[in-house]
Amino acid sequence: MPVIQPPSKVLVSGANGYIAMWVIRNLLEHGYSVRGTVCSVREGEHAKKYFADYGAKFDIVLVEDITKMGAFDEAVKGVDAVAHIASPVYSCADMVQIAVKGTVGILRSALQFGQSIKRIVYTSSAAAMLREVNQPTIFTEKDWNFQIVELFMKQGEDASDMTKYRASKTLAEQGAWSFVKEHQHEISWDLTVLNPTYVFGPAIQEVAGPTSLNFSARMFYDHVADSSKAAKQSLSISTFTWVDVRDVAKAHRRALEIPEARSERIIISAGPWRWQDFIDTANSLDPSPQLSKPLPKGNPGVGLQLPCMNNFDNTKSQRILGVEYRSMAEMTRDTFADYEARGW
Numbered sequence: 040m041p042v043i044q045p046p047s048k049v050l051v052s053g054a055n056g057y058i059a060m061w062v063i064r065n066l067l068e069h070g071y072s073v074r075g076t077v078c079s080v081r082e083g084e085h086a087k088k089y090f091a092d093y094g095a096k097f098d099i100v101l102v103e104d105i106t107k108m109g110a111f112d113e114a115v116k117g118v119d120a121v122a123h124i125a126s127p128v129y130s131c132a133d134m135v136q137i138a139v140k141g142t143v144g145i146l147r148s149a150l151q152f153g154q155s156i157k158r159i160v161y162t163s164s165a166a167a168m169l170r171e172v173n174q175p176t177i178f179t180e181k182d183w184n185f186q187i188v189e190l191f192m193k194q195g196e197d198a199s200d201m202t203k204y205r206a207s208k209t210l211a212e213q214g215a216w217s218f219v220k221e222h223q224h225e226i227s228w229d230l231t232v233l234n235p236t237y238v239f240g241p242a243i244q245e246v247a248g249p250t251s252l253n254f255s256a257r258m259f260y261d262h263v264a265d266s267s268k269a270a271k272q273s274l275s276i277s278t279f280t281w282v283d284v285r286d287v288a289k290a291h292r293r294a295l296e297i298p299e300a301r302s303e304r305i306i307i308s309a310g311p312w313r314w315q316d317f318i319d320t321a322n323s324l325d326p327s328p329q330l331s332k333p334l335p336k337g338n339p340g341v342g343l344q345l346p347c348m349n350n351f352d353n354t355k356s357q358r359i360l361g362v363e364y365r366s367m368a369e370m371t372r373d374t375f376a377d378y379e380a381r382g383w
Contacts, residue, residue, distance in 0.1 A: 041296040042158045043120045045070030046096075049295065050118040052111075052145060053125025054099065055082045057253040058162065058235075060089070060244045061288035062122055067093050069292060076102040076114050076125065085245035105141035111148035120228075120295045121149060121159040126211065128204060128254050135191065138207035139214050146218045149228060156228040158301075160294045163212040165236040165280070165306060165351055166205040172348060179352045180234070180304040184209045219302075231300045233290055235307040236351055240284035240370050241377040249383060262314045263321055263371070264328075264378060266335040280308045280351050283365040293360040305355050309364035311347035315339070320371045328375040330383055 043049070049066055053059045054075025063073050067090060075097070077083040083099040090097040102110050105125055115121065123145050127134035142161060149156050168182040184205055191198050191206035198206070212232060219230045239259045246252055249260045290307050294300045318337045321328065328334065356362045 040298070042298055042301075043071075043295055046072055047119035048072040048074060048117065050074045050076070050114055050121045052076045052102070052105070052114075052121070052123045052141075054086050055244060056124060057242060057244050057256060058238060058284060058287055059122075059124040060086065061284050062124065062291045063090065063097070064243065065285075065288040065292050067097060071292075072096040073098075074114065074118055075099050076111070078103055078105075089243065105144060106137055108144065109148065110141075111145045112152050115145070115148045115153040115156065117155060118153070119155055120157055121145065121153070122162070122291050122295065123159060124162045124291075126162070127207065134200075134203050135207040135210060138211040142211040143214045143218055146215060146230075150222055150226055154227065158228055158231060158295055160231045160233060160291055161212070161215050162291070163215075163232050163234045163304075164205075164208040165234045165308065167209040167212045168234060168306070168351070169205065169349060175346045175348055175350065177350045177352050178306075180306060180355060183213075229301045231294045231302070232304045233287075233294055233307050234304060235282050235287050235290075236280040236309075237282070237312075238284050238287055239281050239374065240365075241373050246381070259317070259374065260378070260383075262335070263317045264330060264332070264334065264375065264383070266333050279312070279349055280310055280347070281312045281367075281370075282307050282309045283370040286362055286364055290356060290360050290362050293362070297359060297361075299359050303355070303359060305359065306351045306353050307356050307362070308351040308353045309367075309370075310353075311350050312367070313342035313345060313347075315342035316367065317371060320367050321375060323368075324372055324375065329379055330375070 049071055051059050051063050051073055055077050066073050075086055077099055087099055100114050102114055104110060127137045167184050168178045169184050170186040187202060187205040188209050191202050238255050242256055287307055315337050318335050319339055321334055
């Protein structure tokens with residue numbers, strides 16, 4: 040029997056975000072009720088409008104500062120499960136402290152006031168597994184990025200945003216597992232952690248233009264859709280692995296439902312990418328995307344000649360969650376259709 044099933048109510052933190060909006064949509068489409076948290080009334084307006092057709096099945100609550108003790112105390116009351124997605128990315132000051140305190144804080148609130156909660160799914164990142172390597176490496180759920188934590192501890196506020204982000208994900212996830220271990224005889228719920236890689240795909244959060252896209256989606260637009268910004272020398276670099284945001288959303292719902300996901304750490308990844316691969320895919324679309332700027336061309340085909348230094352084993356996500364990953368062609372087509380619809 041599923042851990043939760045419709046019409047259970049799920050708390051989704053950071054409801055106005057890129058991933059969270061798709062998670063909410065997936066849950067609502069499958070018959071769940073959703074309570075979303077946002078930091079301000081303004082941040083909740085778009086979500087309320089976007090999901091207006093679901094009426095009372097979707098509501099918004101304010102959690103103005105996720106680092107404050109008891110910030111989620113009221114939000115967790117009366118829900119059956121939690122998807123904790125809210126976390127700072129790159130441009131946010133003190134992102135490590137915010138990520139750690141926000142994650143442990145929502146678990147503490149669930150322990151004290153979430154008597155009806157059966158499962159919490161925490162959105163970590165593959166960045167919590169990655170480490171610097173000098174040969175092609177496949178990372179698994181057993182890997183931890185302690186290397187970046189040591190670097191952050193050494194550099195402190197002088198660390199780069201990338202270092203701070205990866206350290207925040209590692210330390211926040213470590214904090215979550217430690218909290219569960221410490222309180223294992225007190226909690227009535229269990230924890231599942233998802234570790235997605237770079238997340239691409241159409242955006243349904245509030246977006247005024249390409250420059251207001253979230254970090255990963257902005258990267259995709261700048262490298263694959265905007266020939267004025269795509270740097271030719273970087274197009275063949277094998278940076279990481281990727282996943283469609285809609286598959287990430289499905290993985291969250293399945294992780295909430297499936298008993299076997301209990302206490303698991305699960306990589307969410309569709310496979311390796313190089314910018315040139317996405318550019319070649321975009322240029323092969325039929326009909327060709329009609330954007331305001333010409334597509335980059337780069338060095339067609341060169342991406343396939345280069346090894347992927349950082350790959351991730353996604354077999355657990357397929358075995359436990361039943362995720363069937365969208366192809367690069369489908370994600371690219373749908374993302375460019377989104378650009379066209381927005382007049383970009």
